[in-house]
Amino acid sequence: MSRAFCLLHANCQGEALRLLLEASPAFARRFRVLHVLNYTREQLPDALLDGCALYLHQELDAKWGELSSAEIRRRLPPACQVLRLPNLFFRGYWPTWTHLPGVDFADSLLETLLQRGLSPLEASFFYERARPAVFGSPAGIAEASLRREEEKERDAPIRCAPLLREHWRTEQLFLTVNHPGRRLTLFVADSVLRLLGLGGLPESAARAFALPQEDFWLPLPPALGQPEADGGLGLPFASRTRRYRIFARQMTAGDYARCYLSCRAAGEGHLLSFLSHLPPDRPA
Numbered sequence: 001m002s003r004a005f006c007l008l009h010a011n012c013q014g015e016a017l018r019l020l021l022e023a024s025p026a027f028a029r030r031f032r033v034l035h036v037l038n039y040t041r042e043q044l045p046d047a048l049l050d051g052c053a054l055y056l057h058q059e060l061d062a063k064w065g066e067l068s069s070a071e072i073r074r075r076l077p078p079a080c081q082v083l084r085l086p087n088l089f090f091r092g093y094w095p096t097w098t099h100l101p102g103v104d105f106a107d108s109l110l111e112t113l114l115q116r117g118l119s120p121l122e123a124s125f126f127y128e129r130a131r132p133a134v135f136g137s138p139a140g141i142a143e144a145s146l147r148r149e150e151e152k153e154r155d156a157p158i159r160c161a162p163l164l165r166e167h168w169r170t171e172q173l174f175l176t177v178n179h180p181g182r183r184l185t186l187f188v189a190d191s192v193l194r195l196l197g198l199g200g201l202p203e204s205a206a207r208a209f210a211l212p213q214e215d216f217w218l219p220l221p222p223a224l225g226q227p228e229a230d231g232g233l234g235l236p237f238a239s240r241t242r243r244y245r246i247f248a249r250q251m252t253a254g255d256y257a258r259c260y261l262s263c264r265a266a267g268e269g270h271l272l273s274f275l276s277h278l279p280p281d282r283p284a
Contacts, residue, residue, distance in 0.1 A: 003029070003030060003031055003032045004030060004031050004032075004053035004054065005031070005032060005034070005051045005052055005053055005054075006021075006031040006032065006033045006034070006052075006053065006054040006055075006056065007033075007034055007036065007044075007048070007049070007052045007054070007055050007056070007057075008021075008033055008034065008035040008036070008056045008057075009036050009038050009044070009055070009056070009057040009058070009072070010035065010037075010038055010056070010057065010058045010085055010087075011037060011038055011039050011058060011087065011178070012037070012178075012179070012213070013058075013085075013086075013087070013088060013178070013179070013180065013185075013188075014035045014037070014056075014058075014085075015035060015212050015213075016185045016189075016209075016211055016212055016213070017056075017085070017185070017188060017189055017192070018033050018035045019209070019212070020185070020186070020189035020201060020205060020206075020209060021033060021189060021192065021193070023201075023202070023205035023208070023209065024189075024193055024198065024201060024202060024205060025202070026193070026198040026199055027193060027196070027198050030198070031053070031054055034048075038057075038058060038060060038067065041064075041067060043066070043067075044067070044072060044075075046075065049072070049075050049076055049077075050077060051077075052076055052077065052080050053077075053079070053080055053081065054080065054081045054082075054083070054196075055072070055073070055076055055080055055081070055082045055083070056083050056085055056192065057069055057072070057082070057083075057084060057085060058084070058085050058086070058087040059084055059087070069084075081196075083157065083192065083195060083196070084156060084157055084158075085158065085188065085192070086152075086153065086156065086158050086159075086160050086188055087152070088149070088160060088174075088178065088180045088184060089145070089148075089149070089177055089178050090145050090146075090149065090164065090168070090173070090174045090177060090180075091141055091142070091144075091145040091177055092138075092141065092142030092145050092146065092168060092233075093142075093168075093172065093174060093177075093218075093220050093224065093235075093238075094107075094176075094177055094218060094220065094221070095135045095136050095137075095138045095141040095142070095221070095224075096108045096109040096110070096135055096136070096221070097177050098111075102269040103264070103269040103271070104269065104270060104271035104272045105176065105177070105218055105271060105272075107260065109127065109130075109134065109135065110123065110127065110257060110260055110261060110264070111264070113126060113127065113261070114261055114264055114265060119261075120257075120258045120261035120262045120265060121258065123257065123261050124254045124255075124257035124258040124261060125254070127221070127253070127254065127257045128222050128240050128252070128253050128254035128257065129222075129240070130221070130223050131223060131226075131230070131231065132223040132224070132226055132230060132231035132232040132233075133231050134223065135221055135223055135224075138223075138224055138231070138232065138233050139228070139231075139233060142168070142233065146161065146164065146165055146168075149161040149164060150165075157191075157195060158188060158191040158192070158195070160180075160184055160187060160188065163183070163184065163187055164184070167183065169233065169234070169235060170236070171183065171237075172220075172235075172237045175211075175213055175214065175216065175217050175218065176213075176216070176217075176218040177218070179213045179216075181211065182209070182211055185209075185211060186201060186206050186209065189201050190206075214245065215245060215246075215247055216245070216246055216247060216272065216275075217244040217245050217246065218244075218256075219242075219244045219246075219251065219252070219253040219256040219257075220235065220237070220238040220242075220253065221238065221253060222238055222239055222240040222242075222253050223238075224238040225237075225238035225239045240252060240253065240254065244256070246275055247275055247276045247278070248276075248278065248279070248280035248281065249275075249278055249280060249281050250281055259271075259274065259275060259278070263275075
């Protein structure tokens with residue numbers, strides 16, 4: 001029996017979702033999946049959409065033109081099933097994250113320290129020992145990010161914000177600002193399968209799942225581990241000594257800050273490429 005065509009139109013979060021959907025026997029028997037990255041603005045020809053039986057997508061507004069979700073839905077066959085996916089984002093663990101064109105995971109505090117002429121060693125020393133107030137209002141930034149997710153999901157079929165609000169202080173739920181960890185990723189996949197009437201994610205698939213983005217964990221400022229009474233967040237997983245997996249190495253927040261500043265001091269913005277080419281840790 002031939003399988004129906006499922007178009008998965010999403011950012012990098014779609015990669016993990018595709019793997020989990022394909023690990024569900026009920027889904028895999030019924031659908032074959034094509035994941036098209038939405039942010040690359042790859043065109044979706046009529047011939048592709050004409051054969052679509054299931055359209056899984058993150059909502060794109062009118063500014064995306066022909067790739068907006070409303071326009072694509074208009075071009076789908078009448079019988080095509082449509083399901084909107086979450087597009088998860090959380091700044092609560094990285095209060096000084098900023099969108100700087102051409103720079104991977106730009107950090108406003110590290111950029112400021114660099115502009116003031118501090119060496120990478122001096123700046124990273126300050127960064128890993130800074131008081132929470134240096135990072136603005138960590139609690140306020142986290143709350144604003146939580147509320148933004150809640151607003152995005154107001155009429156969504158899959159709501160991750162309640163899970164995020166419940167667990168974000170006790171368990172690290174994001175690897176980077178836009179890469180959710182295992183709990184949220186598994187929740188989205190299970191929700192998709194249940195909404196499709198396919199019974200949810202099998203426990204065996206959840207146990208065997210390896211998150212594709214787990215080779216890069218963006219380090220948290222150690223100050224966020226300080227008590228709330230001192231302006232921190234009391235996060236048990238934020239500290240100066242914690243080592244994060246960053247490609248072939250294990251780094252502390254201070255190690256990462258030195259790499260970031262060295263890369264930026266050299267005029268480079270492609271931090272991930274820089275980090276991925278560092279020699280691996282020596283065996284213990």
